[in-house]
Amino acid sequence: MNKTILGLLLAVCVLGMTLIMLKERLHTAPPPVNTENPQSPAPVHPQTQAPLPPIGASLETVGTSSVDMGIAQPAPTPDRLPAQALTLPPEGGEKQANPPAAEKTPPEPARQGTPKAPVAETPEKPAKAPAQPKIDRFVVFARDTGATLRLVGNGPISYTNTSLQNPERLVIDLNGQWQIKAPGVPKNPLVTNVRIGKSGGKTRVVIDLAGKPARTRHVLSKDHRMLDIRVDTK
Incomplete structure (x- = not known):
């Protein structure tokens, strides 16, 4: 370079x-030319x-x-x-000055969560009143040695039983006011009639018998919704 x-x-x-x-x-002027008696110019020496x-x-x-x-x-001029x-300056020119550091912007404040609209509380539904106890099915099955009375309720059955004489009858007291209808009684050796009554918060079932039964059994299902009353002559 x-x-x-x-x-x-x-x-x-x-x-x-x-x-x-x-x-x-060019600035050296030539001698005047004499037109009347022109003279040949003096020869120039090659060394001059x-x-x-x-x-x-x-x-x-x-x-x-x-x-x-x-x-x-x-004479040399001062400009030289x-x-x-x-x-020549190096290729690429002078190095650019370090750019000024970017101004630090203050961090934006954290956005507060949008307040959620209060959830309207749904009013609690009033508890359903317990359905009235009801004997959905009450039937009498005739057998050779006696009869079976079957009661099927819409809820658990709680009861007490009593035997009465003169005349012979069997009393079943159901706890609570049950809706119940007396069943028809087919011909059998012991049961002659079934009556229904209510007293003192209880529902009474009276079973009229033709004679004193030799054996009486009460069978309640596991869910307490079905009660079988069996009376036999033997």
Whole structure:
């Protein structure tokens, strides 16, 4: 890079010197021409006219030639700088200054949660009143040795039983006010009739018998919803 710059400077200096020499020659006025008695110009000695320096000549050669020819060299101007100062800046230009640090923006305050609309409380449904106890099925099955009375309720059956004489009868007291209808009684050896009554918060079932039974059994199902009353003559 420095060699290229020096070569350019030398070429500029040579061209400058050549232009100065040409300018001085042009300013030299020729002698007046005598039209009446023209005289031939004096021959110019080849040594009096210095030849032009070649374009590729070095700076020292050009300076020596100009001194020999008696040509005054121009004084160096202060505008000219030494060759060492004519250095090109490095490629890419000067490094850019560090960019100013970005201003820190204060953190945004945390968004508060959107308040949820209060959930309307659904009013509690009133508890259903317990269904009235009901004997859905009341039947009498006739057997050879007696009869079986079956009661099926819509809820658990709680009861007490009693035997009465003169006449013979069997009493079943159901706890609570039950809806119940007396069943029909088929022909059998013991049961003649069934009656229903209510008293003191209880429902009474009276079973009329033809005679004293030899055996009486009460069978309640596991869920307490079905009650079988068996009476036998043997």
